Amino acid sequence: MILASAVLLGIAAVWSLAAGLLMQDLGIRFRQALLYMPFRLVYRIRDEAMRDARKSDAPVIYVVSHQSRLEPALMLSLLPDQTLHILDEASARSHWLEPWRELGRTIAFNAEHVFVSRRLVRVLRGKGRLAVYIPDTVEPDVKSFRLFRAIARIAMQADARIVPVYVSGTRFLPFSLTPPERAPRSWFPRLTIAALAPMTVAELLQRAGYQRSNTTNALFDRVAEARLAGTDLDRGIFYGMCDAAERFGASRPIIEDVVGGVLSYRMVMTGARLLGTRFQKLAAPGEPVGVMLPNTNGVVLTLLGLISSARVAAMVNYTAGPASVASAVKTAEIRTIVSSRAFVEKADLADVVAAIEQAGAHIIWLEDLRDSVSQKEKIAALLQWHRPLMPQDASKPAVILFTSGSEGTPKAVVLSHRNIVANVMQAEARISISPEDKLFNVLPVFHSFGLTGGTFLPLLTGVRLFLYPSPLHYKLIPDVARKVRPTIMFGTDTFLSAYARTAEDGDFSSLRFVVAGAEPVRQETRRTWRERYGAEIIEGYGLTEAAPVVAVNTATHSRDGTVGRLLPGLRMRLEEVEGVSDGGQLWLNGPNLMMGYMTADKPGVLQPLEGWHDTGDIVSVDREGFITIKGRAKRFAKIAGEMVSLGAVEIMAQALWPEQHHAAVAVPDKRRGERIVLVTTAADAKADKLRLYGKQAGAAELMVPQDIIKVVELPVLGSGKTDYVAARRMAMTQLGLAA
Structure with a gap:
């Protein structure tokens, strides 16, 4: 009895010491470290990214990809204790998760309660933190995509930063939310937590490199980046x-x-x-x-x-x-x-x-x-x-x-x-x-x-x-x-x-x-x-x-x-x-x-x-x-000083003769610099038909090829692409320009 007590006391001491070191390493509370320790040991978790995620300035929304029953326990152990976790109904009722739910503030997920009321915006404006768990799916259905829209809207209204979090490997756990036939089960996979730098929705739109008004897509893209960040490319x-x-x-x-x-x-x-x-x-x-x-x-x-x-x-x-x-x-x-x-x-x-x-x-x-x-x-x-x-x-x-x-x-x-x-x-x-x-x-x-x-x-x-x-x-x-x-x-x-x-x-x-x-x-x-x-x-x-x-x-x-x-x-x-x-x-x-x-x-x-x-x-x-x-920069013809897309010419020909194949090429022209030639498999192709169709479609006159070369088959590269070099050579030869 004395020996057993001594062993238990020794284990408790070692456990407490390890939790203390972990608490210092990740900046979490002692109780969080105690409950996180078994996960870290069993799954050999790489969690360096969570140090910076915890330090993100409030207001902040942690958008967590929900792949298994493990993510809520991990995030409750690692995120600041003042974070409000919005859990799905199963996680909110689960008995085994009870010790972890005590580590932070949690509410059960209800679409009407969470994303229609203004409560969450008020929480964030008060320098609050949210952890939202979204279904992990590469191609989400309409219902799941509404969550992205709601989160983006809340973040915009509260001017909150967004931190996507992805735990690589959890979809293969026995308690994964993905069907076994799509994700084979493994008891002890190594897990990696990826957390991206905090950014507002406005910053996400700005970094995209083009004008875009769809904030939902901006968030969706950022979450996908977290999935990529969870992969060890090395x-x-x-x-x-x-x-x-x-x-x-x-x-x-x-x-x-x-x-x-x-x-x-x-x-x-x-x-x-x-x-x-x-x-x-x-x-x-x-x-x-x-x-x-x-x-x-x-x-x-x-x-x-x-x-x-x-x-x-x-x-x-x-x-x-x-x-x-x-x-x-x-x-x-x-x-x-x-x-x-x-x-x-x-x-x-x-x-x-x-x-x-x-x-x-x-x-x-x-x-x-x-x-x-x-x-x-x-x-x-x-x-x-x-x-x-x-x-x-x-x-x-x-x-x-x-x-x-x-x-x-x-x-x-x-x-x-x-x-x-x-x-x-x-x-x-x-x-x-x-x-x-x-x-x-x-x-x-x-x-x-x-x-x-x-x-x-x-x-x-x-x-x-x-x-x-x-x-x-x-x-x-x-x-x-x-x-x-x-x-x-x-x-x-x-x-x-x-x-x-x-x-x-x-x-x-x-x-x-x-x-x-x-x-x-x-x-x-x-x-x-x-x-x-x-x-x-x-x-x-x-x-x-x-x-x-x-x-x-x-x-x-x-x-x-x-x-x-x-x-x-x-x-x-x-x-x-x-x-x-x-x-x-x-x-x-x-x-x-x-x-x-x-x-x-x-x-x-x-x-x-x-x-x-x-x-x-x-x-x-x-x-x-x-x-x-629009086309290759080198697949634009310069006619009388105007740039004309050869790809657009092909699209016009395709609309008129949809079951045939077409290649538009540019050949030299003494008067206008270049002119367009259509190489096509359409046996009934005529320039006047194409000119009339182009006029009806509102195409510029410069786009309409003056010459049409008819072939049985377009030359094709081994990759399946049209061989434009060979097509141009055919056009030059038939028009007597090859010399």
Whole structure:
């Protein structure tokens, strides 16, 4: 009895001492520290952000993302005791939460009582503090979105600062509010509390970089930023994969292709480690290694093998032609390229291989690497699948991608591990995805959309991935989709419209939505997919330099004709462009922006991006924050001193001939500097018809093309974008201007 009492007294003394230290560290009361201590020990909580959050000057509203039953206990333990916590009914009645409710002031949530009365505004004006718990959802329904509107209104009336708080990891706890099939349960995940700097609603509007009257969207965007801040970007791609394997299960099937079958996280990482040991012998750490492979399981293993061995994956665009591939090899100073004999033979890439070798690079065949692996090595790799071969540094280059070269020699875009992981998390904070989903990726991995969105995003978020080797198999892809039953698909307007022409009504019926980028989505394409398959096309906007996603429409925020709203964590500004009254040239800044370029005139030399990046795109932004692409700055024709958007000309032609494809290009004109030529697949296209339609639509006369070139098919890049260089060349040739 005496011994037991002594042990209990010892535990109490240690507990009190630890609580005292915690009280000093976080600035909380002793009783708060006593009740917070078990959470901190069990969940190894990173809580540094709460020190500054507590010091926020009143009046202040702490907007807490409510993911589990744990958040109220954590916030009652960590926020100042004079904070008024507005709890949901379950938390207000819960017996286990009683000791924590005694730490502060609480009231039960009632929409009519809380957000209609003026009580909360009076509390805040009296230098008060509120903690409001909002449902954690990426795409909130109408009811949930009303809470954002109410909080923003209260903050405006009381001139209160807002501090978003997000506890990363709680949605996977056994007492999570998210259904288990969407968030696998874990008893002891490590938790991280993210709390952003206090800002008033007026300050949130000002920092957006454009005029916006919607205070609700400003708050919604800020809360999404807290979600992003809760992600440890320094974990990088490899450890991000390990975290996903631990969270969703190492045996969970994660990737599949038409030949290699299904692979689990463990199998993927084991294969990557085996290949990584070979890559260590082929190149030095940090050296770029070319990857010329189609969308198969093998390309994923190769990418992760290079990452594990601290080599940089340089994605070769084999559809760009021998000259562009040779230029890319020289620009990035690639000495070794990994490819497949079977792929080269099927894709008829002998001329590309010859250009690579002539440029000084050596090709290593994946088949040879696979055959060289011994049974002993396989066992060793299986035992150490979760360990990288080399130390990982998220600030170092991970991938090199090449621009299309449509405006000159292709540039090498260098992306770090942080850039890619940040963009994955930004997309996850905007679009609702879960382990229940299956993503069907037909976009090539040498394209940034196919690499980050179509490959790394599902791998890091537990979404099953089905890889298809070519987006050009218009007749086969619908049949594969019918068998695979994906819920998400990525594509471009060109590819999606082609699939719709050959597909049967039930082929894509399993899809929840389709994410489209790289080129504008035509209304005809959108209507077809909506009516025939019940799938919404979510249009977005990106660029290789941004890894690539910049903006996207969502279920909550969607507007046809726009590319959506900016992702969380990104900032933008518009600079004036001569001759463009509605809009400006878009500049971006954010964690997903590239490390820098390598160019042909300085091969192998990273030219770092410093500060803001000029996208070269001219856009307009409405009051809700929706972005409309006017066109590339270099895709404007200057006719008699006036700037005319070639993209706007295409939209006009599309409205007149909706089922056809069109490309507007500018060619030299002796009298007016430039003139517009329409290259189109519309067999009945006539200039007088277009002129009459333009006049009726109120288009300026300068916008109407004087020349129309009819083609059977528009030239397309491997990424699915229109090849404007080739289209302009066709126009120049037919008009006799090529010389």
